[in-house]
Every structure is written in C-alpha cells, then in structure tokens.
Amino acid sequence: MSNYTISNQEPKGTRDWFPEEFLIRKYIFDTWRQVCLKYGFEEYLTPLVESAEIYRAKSGEDVGGKELVTFTDLGGRELSIRPEMTPSVTRMVSKIYTAAPKPLKYFSIANFMRNEKPQRGRNREFWQLNCDTFGSSSLNADSEILQLALDLMLGFEPPKNSFTLNLSNRKLIDEILSLALKEIKPEIKIEVVRTLDKWNKLSAIDFKERLESFGLNKESIEILEQFINSKNLNELAEKLPALKNTLGYLEIDQVIKDLTDLGYGDYVAFNPAVIRGFDYYDGLVFEVFDNSPDNNRAMFGGGRYNGLAEIFGSVSFPAVGFAIGDETTRLFLESWGLIEKMKNSQPARYYLPLLDAKLSAELRLLTKNLRRAGQNIIMGLEEQKIGKALEYANKNKIAQVIIFGADEKAKGIYKIKNMMSGQEEEKKLN
C-alpha cells in the first residue's frame, strides 16, 4: 500500500480524448483529408522530434526559444518536439527537391508542442493540417492554395457569410512602407509593421499615437492611415494611386478575380490589416476569420514564403502554404452549431445483449455474421435482463438493440428494436 496517489490529471496544456471528443476531432481530420486528396495533395509525415537547432535558427524568439520543449538523447544530441511543421517539411523536401518533378503538393495532419500558457483556442499540445505547394512561382499556385483553404472550410458545410478569407500581399506592405517612411531606420519599420498588424485591436487614436511615438511625421502617418482604412482595392487605388500598378496590388487583384470567377467571391476580400507575424512571408498573405459574434477571431492563415528554403540548405525553392489548427476549427464548428449536425449523421450501431447465458455461443455466431454483413455490433458480455439492456443502450446513445433470447431462438429469429421510434423488426436467423 502506498501512502500517496499519482494524479490522474493530464499534463498542463494537454488533454485526454474521450470518445465523444475524439469523434469531433476525427470528423475534422477526415474532412481535411478528403478535401486535400481532391486537390491532388499527397500526405506525408515527419518525426515527432527534430534537432533543436532547426527551430532556434528560424522559428523566432518564442516558438524557437523558451516555448521549445527540448531534451537530450543518449548521444548528447539536443532534440525538440516539433512546435510547427514548416522547418520539417522544408528539410524533408530539400532532400529530394532537385530530382523531383515540380510542383510538389504536400499535406500532413500532425501534433505539435509549444510550452506556452494555455488559453481559449490554444493549448500546449495541438494538431494542425499543413498544406504546401513547393516549386511553383506561378500565381496559379497561390490561387489554388487559397481555393483549397476555402474548400476546407466549406467542407464542413457552414452557413453563408460564416467566415471570410482576408487577403493582402507583403510586396504591397513593402511598397506602402517605402512610400510612407522613405528613409526611416529598419528597426522602426518593424515596429510600424507590428502596429499595422495590431490595427484591429487598437482604437484610431491609439494607432496614431503609437505611430507618433516612433517619430513619424504627419505626412507618413496620413499615408499609413489611408492604407489601413481602405475597405477594398478600388478604394486603395483612389487614395494612393502610386500603389495601383505595383506587383503586390496586381497579384491581389488577379487572385480575387480568379476566386470570384470560381464562385468564391462572397468569401474573399482584400484587407490591408492582414500582415502576419512571421518575417519569411514575401508575397500573398491571408487569414481566415470566423464571422461569428461568439468567436470573432482569426482562425488560421498562410501565404507565400519563397525565401525560406535557402536558410535550411543549398537548395532554394518557391513555396506557398498554410496551417490550420484542430482547436480553432472546433471552435468554428461549435459557434455555428455544426457539431450536433455531424453527431446526428453517424453510422448506426447495434447493441446485442446477452439475455440468457446459455445462448452465448449462438450470440457470438450471430454477432460474427452481422459484423461480416457490415454492421457495427456491440456484443453483450455479461448476462443482462432486457430492462437493463435497453437502459444501457439509452445511456450510451445506441440507436438500435437486437433482441435475441430463448423465445427468439425457439422461433429461429432475432428482433431489431429502434430506440427512437420503439418499432421492432423481425429477422430470420440465417
């Protein structure tokens, strides 16, 4: 006898997946996988751990630093549990890139770990779908990736206007910065970009004051305000004509046209406040927003990151992609009542209780035959009176009970009772 007990609580920031929760997760993963396969994307996986340096090199101060979960292996190598997929998949692709036919279209569904403070929509262990196209600089690749992101959302059959894909371009951001800031130091530029990124959370006054604190003059601030307040491309072109024929502008314009032609127009919009935290983005960037008042937040995003690959080796290649988390997706489904809908369309399960211990051999045989015929059967293991059997089915939300006792055996039948309607159906035993 020990005088203490070990807690049965899961580690901080992780969660147990009881069948009810697991069902939701499985539904999300199945939907993702189905959509990706339709796009001809191929599924891959990398190891759970990578050399720690791969993250220290590029993942940034937090993700690649204090949030990294690291240990030392038997050979003294420092390994980390992956906090994101991009370095791994880039490393993996760089091994085959030169010899592989281009482009490569890859996706994976994997878990990750970041040592951060858990909060709504964010845990230490989380799961993500990562989708990337490698080896194409064509705008068609960007278009397709965005279409994939949209179809991933539409795969859950959400109501109209439940989400919006907001679109911008890092090239456009660079244009506006050189237009507004001209000879300002790079450190200040980074701060300005962060402020633009936070525009949603700041009031107009705070926004202005913040820019003033960086020492920007009136003219610069006015240009930035005109930019960030543009509701669409036309408005932007009117206010800041200098941007109109820039590559960044034209790319956004083209992609929105592509997607509108395909019928996604209601879901796509230019939004100058989409910046995204990572520095490696260098072309189109996007974020998908949940429009639900209960869950109004950026769900996921991505973009083009042509310059990233060269950091990991000699091979450089263009890439465009995004990642979407299981938890944010679950919150989206919840906010639009889509989980109940999914639960009600699960395949039927049958409960076949052991009403008479003497019939256990017959019960096993019947179970086997029904399973062979493609049914999902939960077979009773302990002798049970019919009342208890029906109660068990109720409590476990099993819709159909197969009744097979002495009476049925004598008649050479079994009965299927529907728990919802109460109706019974007789079937012959072979």
Added chain:
RNA sequence: GGGUACGUAGUUCAGGGGUUAGAAUGUUAGAUUGUGGAUCUAAUGGUCGCGGGUUCGAAUCCCGUCGUACCCCCCA
C-alpha cells in the same frame, strides 16, 4: 512572462471559524416474472487541490504553491 476569477464525492454544486461535511446526479446490486428512459430499496463514494500560518478549534481566515478558465504579451 503579466493580470482576473475559480479549485468541496466520478459529475454539477451547497456549506463561508464550532462535534462524525451535505444534496442532486452517476455507478453497482436488488424489486417490479422479456420491451426502456420511471419508481422503490441498499451499497458505492471525499485527507474539502497541496503545503505552511493564525486559532482552543480551519473546508471556512491569511500566505505560498500547483491546477483550471479567460485576457494581455507572443504567435499559427
């Protein structure tokens, strides 16, 4: 890393200095002679998150710590 709130049966909660800590629900067994969500009976359940302090006495007050939820920071 900073902040706010909360930790009492498996679960949802009550009790807010005074004997052996309660309810509902769940689980298990039995009753109603094989057609259900019911009712009845019984059993099962808790070092009141953990540690320290104040007190004659702490689930209750104080401090710390751990955990949970949410916000900020950061980031997908």
